Amino acid sequence: MKRKLGLLLIVLVLLLSSQIGYGQKADEVIKIGVFEPMTGANAAGGEMTVEGIELAREIKGEVLGRKVEIIVVDNKSDKVEAANAVSRLIEKDKVVAIIGSYGSSLSMAAGDIVKKAEVPAVGCSPTNPLVTLNNDYYFRVCFIDPFQGTVMARYAVNELGAKTAAVIQDVTQDYSVGLSKYFIDAFRELTGDRNSIVEVSAYNTGDQDFTAQLTNVKNKKPDIIFAPGNYGESALLIRQARDLGIDVPFLGGDTWEAPEFLAIGGEAVEGAVFSTHFTAEAPVTEESGVFLDAYRNKFGKEANAFAALGYDAYMVILDVIEKAGSVDSQAIRNGLAKVKGFVGATGIITLDQNGDAVKSAVINKVDGAKFVYLTTVEPD
Amino acid sequence: MGDFSILFQHLANGISLGSLYALIAIGYTMVYGILRLINFAHGDIFMLGVYITFYGILYTPIPWWLVFLIAPTITGFIGLLLEKIAYKPLREAPRTTILISAIGASFFLQNLGIVIFGGRPRAFPVPRILNRVIKLGGVSINVVAFIIPTVTVLLLVGLNYFINKTKTGMAMRALAKDYETASLMGIDVNKIISITFFLGSFLAAVGGIMWGARYPQLMPLMGTMPGLKSFIAAVIGGIGNITGAVIGGFILGLGEIMLVALLPRLTGYRDAFAFVLLIIILLVKPSGIMGDKITEKV
Numbered sequence: 001m002k003r004k005l006g007l008l009l010i011v012l013v014l015l016l017s018s019q020i021g022y023g024q025k026a027d028e029v030i031k032i033g034v035f036e037p038m039t040g041a042n043a044a045g046g047e048m049t050v051e052g053i054e055l056a057r058e059i060k061g062e063v064l065g066r067k068v069e070i071i072v073v074d075n076k077s078d079k080v081e082a083a084n085a086v087s088r089l090i091e092k093d094k095v096v097a098i099i100g101s102y103g104s105s106l107s108m109a110a111g112d113i114v115k116k117a118e119v120p121a122v123g124c125s126p127t128n129p130l131v132t133l134n135n136d137y138y139f140r141v142c143f144i145d146p147f148q149g150t151v152m153a154r155y156a157v158n159e160l161g162a163k164t165a166a167v168i169q170d171v172t173q174d175y176s177v178g179l180s181k182y183f184i185d186a187f188r189e190l191t192g193d194r195n196s197i198v199e200v201s202a203y204n205t206g207d208q209d210f211t212a213q214l215t216n217v218k219n220k221k222p223d224i225i226f227a228p229g230n231y232g233e234s235a236l237l238i239r240q241a242r243d244l245g246i247d248v249p250f251l252g253g254d255t256w257e258a259p260e261f262l263a264i265g266g267e268a269v270e271g272a273v274f275s276t277h278f279t280a281e282a283p284v285t286e287e288s289g290v291f292l293d294a295y296r297n298k299f300g301k302e303a304n305a306f307a308a309l310g311y312d313a314y315m316v317i318l319d320v321i322e323k324a325g326s327v328d329s330q331a332i333r334n335g336l337a338k339v340k341g342f343v344g345a346t347g348i349i350t351l352d353q354n355g356d357a358v359k360s361a362v363i364n365k366v367d368g369a370k371f372v373y374l375t376t377v378e379p380d
Numbered sequence: 381m382g383d384f385s386i387l388f389q390h391l392a393n394g395i396s397l398g399s400l401y402a403l404i405a406i407g408y409t410m411v412y413g414i415l416r417l418i419n420f421a422h423g424d425i426f427m428l429g430v431y432i433t434f435y436g437i438l439y440t441p442i443p444w445w446l447v448f449l450i451a452p453t454i455t456g457f458i459g460l461l462l463e464k465i466a467y468k469p470l471r472e473a474p475r476t477t478i479l480i481s482a483i484g485a486s487f488f489l490q491n492l493g494i495v496i497f498g499g500r501p502r503a504f505p506v507p508r509i510l511n512r513v514i515k516l517g518g519v520s521i522n523v524v525a526f527i528i529p530t531v532t533v534l535l536l537v538g539l540n541y542f543i544n545k546t547k548t549g550m551a552m553r554a555l556a557k558d559y560e561t562a563s564l565m566g567i568d569v570n571k572i573i574s575i576t577f578f579l580g581s582f583l584a585a586v587g588g589i590m591w592g593a594r595y596p597q598l599m600p601l602m603g604t605m606p607g608l609k610s611f612i613a614a615v616i617g618g619i620g621n622i623t624g625a626v627i628g629g630f631i632l633g634l635g636e637i638m639l640v641a642l643l644p645r646l647t648g649y650r651d652a653f654a655f656v657l658l659i660i661i662l663l664v665k666p667s668g669i670m671g672d673k674i675t676e677k678v
Contacts, residue, residue: 039499040601047500074499171648202647206605208595211393212640213647219386232501232597239596243513244389245520263503264597266511 029069030327032317033089035100035110040077041205041230044258045102045306049124052303052310053099055294063318064325075101079109086110090117096327097122099313102306104128104175111135120333122317124309125254125277128178132355139336139355141312141344142277143379145175145253149182151275151361151377152251156224157190160249166199166222168213168237170229173205179228179253198222203237205230210237211244218246228253235265242268249273257305262369272366273374277305278346279362281373291345305346305362312344385518390641391634396525398633399532400591404610405617405625406535407583410543413620414556414576416475420482421462422584423607424489427600429455429585430504430592431497437505444507452585459581460574468573493600504596524593531590535583536626543622548575556620605651612658618671627669632657
């Protein structure tokens with residue numbers, strides 16, 4: 001019996017030591033960290049983005065002759081968890097670069113950490129200008145809200161002929177507050193009327209009941225309502241608006257592009273119009289075609305903007321590593337700062353002095369429980 | 381819209397929200413009233429109830445109205461199981477221990493929900509018949525907003541009858557007064573506690589279904605806020621008192637709507653309002669509006 005135990009012990013030791021040996025070899029793997037919301041109020045956005053990142057890794061899983069590993073950490077749609085997730089990726093997993101996160105507030109929570117640790121981060125869809133402002137280590141592959149807000153204000157005034165608007169914003173999301181502000185500024189300028197915004201209402205992420213705000217909005221009789229926010233809250237809000245007899249068009253931003261927006265909103269969200277980054281209906285580059293085909297093969301459906309942005313963020317980082325010939329975080333950062341004319345799935349990506357991409361916006365409309373492409377708006 | 385119809389619209393909104401809090405608070409307060417246990421997992425049982433209804437409607441051929449009856453029954457048995465696993469072994473332990481066990485059970489159920497149902501929200505399939513709008517003058521009200529207060533009042537009356545007029549109800553009250561004496565008098569303590577938990581969880585699920593019909597977004601963490609709010613409603617009304625819970629629910633719902641409607645600048649403090657109300661009640665009248673005199677228990 002004792003001999004058997006002894007044998008077992010030897011086998012165990014051997015097994016363990018071979019594991020250690022394997023660990024040392026694995027050091028050659030290049031680790032890229034991903035922090036995205038996989039649970040909570042933004043879960044759909046995070047999941048769509050990660051799908052795109054994983055697809056990109058399947059297509060291009062090696063750089064400089066080394067394998068790339070993606071480490072995904074759930075930030076739970078929570079600012080504190082987002083900061084923790086990024087610290088974990090840097091300190092425990094020792095990643096060379098970071099991708100994330102859906103949700104401007106979540107990205108901003110990570111801003112100081114990546115700056116201090118000097119590990120570059122590339123956001124896929126956080127659109128608030130403050131994400132990259134005064135932060136040499138944060139970049140993004142999407143446009144920013146001053147542009148998005150103007151696009152929607154122009155659509156409201158030029159296409160819908162709106163003279164007045166009400167704004168309902170989620171005060172706990174920097175995305176919603178920022179986008180609302182830019183929309184309000186642009187709408188006032190376009191109408192030439194300081195009083196064209198008849199009501200600005202507020203709610204919090206997680207709220208389910210918006211009837212009080214909507215009753216007040218209804219009383220002001222706006223021509224349109226601009227209500228950027230999480231897809232879940234927005235869908236409930238529009239449902240309740242229709243119940244209250246509010247029949248004016250609803251306009252929003254890129255976060256509305258989620259299947260949940262259609263499922264939860266049902267008939268109420270028909271006709272809702274929003275801006276986003278990309279649509280499968282209007283491919284912009286050759287890379288768009290590659291991405292769309294690969295996505296269709298893997299998931300058996302049409303791709304969305306967030307998967308496309310996740311794909312682009314990964315591809316940009318790999319391209320930078322390849323050109324720099326190094327996986328040093330500082331070298332990657334310097335490379336990112338110089339990205340110019342990169343052909344991505346969502347368009348040609350050139351990062352400006354703030355680290356933001358200047359790209360066109362797509363306007364989509366909900367029609368027949370589907371997102372239907374309306375038009376593309378080029379940046380000024 | 382005249383000023384009056386706006387006011388009535390706000391009132392209708394407030395009653396609709398308040399009756400939902402009331403509905404969830406009934407089960408909360410009943411379990412407390414009988415077992416002196418704050419079942420912090422009540423909100424998560426509520427969540428399970430909604431998800432069971434969701435799967436019942438979408439993935440079984442059972443008609444939706446039957447699912448509305450079956451799902452709370454299944455949820456009732458889950459509640460019963462929860463009691464057997466998390467609370468029964470601690471029945472003789474100090475009250476704090478069982479309270480911590482309740483919080484643990486709550487976290488467990490939330491994370492179980494994330495694992496089983498996934499993190500992405502689901503849309504509750506609201507039956508078409510419940511998804512209509514009635515217009516009265518300038519006031520628009522969803523049919524569900526009529527049904528919820530009706531269900532709440534019916535359950536209130538039914539439960540009061542059950543507890544005060546039936547033999548099982550009498551046994552429950554005896555248990556609440558004195559656990560040991562009740563068992564000496566031949567009351568099957570285990571059975572009564574099981575019934576209490578079954579009923580409490582059944583009510584949580586009914587509240588959940590109504591919540592889903594009104595706010596058709598399902599998430600594994602959806603039970604947390606309604607759970608806390610209805611707990612506050614129960615305390616305002618006097619915890620352990622079923623009628624009090626309903627009154628507390630209405631006060632909270634109407635208060636929240638009126639706060640947002642009349643003081644839009646304070647919208648961000650909507651949830652804080654509920655907790656401020658809780659603090660005020662605990663300072664001014666800790667036993668709540670309808671509560672027993674505090675001397676009895678101390």
